[in-house]
Amino acid sequence: MVTAADAFPRDSEPDRTAMGLRKVIHVDMDAFFASVEQRDDPSLRGKPVAVGGSSDRGVVAAASYEARVFGVRSAMPSVRAAKLCPDLIFRRPRFDVYKAVSQQIRAIFMDYTPHVEPLSLDEAYLDVTDDVRGIGSATRIAELIRKRIRADTGLTASAGVSYNKFLAKIASDQNKPDGLCVIRPGEGAQFVATLPIRRFHGVGPRGADKMAALGIETGGDLRDKSLAFLRENFGSLADYLYRAARGIDLRQVKADRPRKSVGGERTFERDISSGSTLRETLEAIIEIVWERIERSGSVGRTVTLKLKFNDFTPLTRARSLPRAVSGKAEFAELARALLDQQLPLPKPVRLMGLTLSALEGAALEGGEPEHTSDDTAQLASQAELPF
Numbered sequence: 001m002v003t004a005a006d007a008f009p010r011d012s013e014p015d016r017t018a019m020g021l022r023k024v025i026h027v028d029m030d031a032f033f034a035s036v037e038q039r040d041d042p043s044l045r046g047k048p049v050a051v052g053g054s055s056d057r058g059v060v061a062a063a064s065y066e067a068r069v070f071g072v073r074s075a076m077p078s079v080r081a082a083k084l085c086p087d088l089i090f091r092r093p094r095f096d097v098y099k100a101v102s103q104q105i106r107a108i109f110m111d112y113t114p115h116v117e118p119l120s121l122d123e124a125y126l127d128v129t130d131d132v133r134g135i136g137s138a139t140r141i142a143e144l145i146r147k148r149i150r151a152d153t154g155l156t157a158s159a160g161v162s163y164n165k166f167l168a169k170i171a172s173d174q175n176k177p178d179g180l181c182v183i184r185p186g187e188g189a190q191f192v193a194t195l196p197i198r199r200f201h202g203v204g205p206r207g208a209d210k211m212a213a214l215g216i217e218t219g220g221d222l223r224d225k226s227l228a229f230l231r232e233n234f235g236s237l238a239d240y241l242y243r244a245a246r247g248i249d250l251r252q253v254k255a256d257r258p259r260k261s262v263g264g265e266r267t268f269e270r271d272i273s274s275g276s277t278l279r280e281t282l283e284a285i286i287e288i289v290w291e292r293i294e295r296s297g298s299v300g301r302t303v304t305l306k307l308k309f310n311d312f313t314p315l316t317r318a319r320s321l322p323r324a325v326s327g328k329a330e331f332a333e334l335a336r337a338l339l340d341q342q343l344p345l346p347k348p349v350r351l352m353g354l355t356l357s358a359l360e361g362a363a364l365e366g367g368e369p370e371h372t373s374d375d376t377a378q379l380a381s382q383a384e385l386p387f
Contacts, residue, residue, distance in 0.1 A: 023138035024253060025126040026160045026168035027145060029105070030177035032122035033062035033098055037091045039154050047089055054078050054090035059287045061093055065177060075266050077284055095295045098122075101153055108148045112141050117253045121295070123172075125165055127253035139182050146180065162188065166249035170199065188247025193220035200244055202237060204267030206310065206350040219245050235312050262298045264289045265353025271310045273348040281352055282339055283332075289354045290328045299324045301358040303331060305338040308351035317342065324360060331356065 029035070033051040038044045048067035052060040058078035070085035082088055102121040109116045112135075115127035128141050135141050142159040149157045160171025162183040170192075174181035183191050197216055198208045214233060216222050222230075223245040230238035243249065266285060272278055293300075303325065304318040317338045325331050335354055 022127060022163055022253075023129045023131075024162055024165055024168040025128060025138060025142045025145070026165070026172040027105075027109070027124055027126065027142070027149075028158050028160075028169075028172045028176075029122035029149075030156045030158055031062060031064050031068075032155070033093065034064035034067070034091075035155050036094075036098055036101055038064060040097070041091075044089060044091075048072065048085050048087055049089050049091060050078070050081055051091050051093050052078055053092070053287075054082070058090075059284045061288070061291065075264075075284065075288060093291065095291070099295070101155070104153055105149055105157075108145060108152065111148075112145060115253050115255050117255055125168065125253045139180075142180055146178075164188070164247075164249040165251050165253065166201075166244055167191070167247055169201070170195070173199075183247075189223070189245075192245060192247050193218065193223060195219045197222060200241070202240065204350065205269050206267070206271055207312070210310075210312075233312075236314070237312060260359065261304075261355040261357035262289070262293050262296055262300070262359070263304070263353060263355025263357075264292060265306060265351055267351045268349070271348035271350050273345060275343045275345075278339060278343070278345075278349065278352065279336070282335060282354075285352060285354050286328075286332045286335055289356070290331060293331070293356055298356060299360045300356040301325065301360075302356070303334040303338065304355045304357060305335060305342075306351070306353035306355070307342070307345075307349050309345075309347040310350050311347065312350075313347075315342070318357075320358060325356065 034049045037049055037051060038047075044064075046066065047064070048070065049064040050060045050067055050072060051062040052058055056079055060072060060074055060076045060078055060081050062074055063072040063081070067081070067085055067088055070088075072081045072085050072088060078090065098121050106116065106118065106124070109124060109126055111133075113126050113128045113130065113132060115130075117125040119125070126145075128138050131141070135144070138161045142161050146157050146159055149155060156178040158172050158176045158179045160168040160174065160181050160183070162168040162171055163185045167183045167188050171181035171183050196208075196218060197203055197211050198205070200219070200222075203211070210233075211217070211222070214225075216225065222241060227238060227242045230241050234241060264285060266281065268281075272281065301322070301324055302318055302320040304316055307315045309315070319334050319338060325334070
């Protein structure tokens, strides 16, 4: 592992920040919910486990790596998961336990930096540019955190280390499970160039198929396309794709920023045009999103349905109440009404999502923010930051 000492003196820290130089770690727990179940019940170790309901309308919330070998994935209907893996063992979610373990992991993060941006119970960004404990490198900090998590919780975590959030998150997935990947300054664009386009966040199977038809198979192929070409073919996603293909992302790690919504979405393996199939899919998304709402303790007034057609054009429809949504039944009723109002659809759909917004009460940790406008010229200054 690389443990190079930081070449910047401490008194140069303001200059480093001004140049946009950061040291970012993305920590992602390995099959978190399923791993907790296997930890707490030794009879499940080494076996395919799915956390979620096993009924006809149940949904897989998480799958162990043994189950993933068979193609079982989160957000998959439980009926389909059971067909793919006949020996699959279902366990009902225990969110109180997962939350307690998550808080334990969060405390470990805080020992190394106050700049922690949680994305969910099982992943977070850490900005360790300041190196408050004088450890010497972001890579070494990531190693120590992963070691602490294993010792304190009996679970494994994967981590990515890089100079921005986009690259750190990609890196954390590179050597899963129980892996570490470092993308050093100056390596981002080259690293991204070798990635299959499916590895880019926001590009699902159908999106990858469309890109392949346009001659885009890898990040390098994407980088060769002009911004005008991307805007013509991918609309609002174009600017994100253009920057990502160059390893650019100057978003800051924001600790405990207020959450504006709770939701989830699903990109389909095949485009869907059937109203009955869309309704069935909506039911699965309702289950997933409501579990997240309960888990976060969120209370909100607005339900939003998001659809993305096969040509990447989006459609959103929302319904706001004068008071908070009363419970799962009302949330589901509003979601179904929003979909029914759009049927029949003019084009097949590649993605569907639901959110609850206009949240009330205490601030909550949020998910990923929208990509902001980046200054490409600033990337050149990042090439000298050692890790």
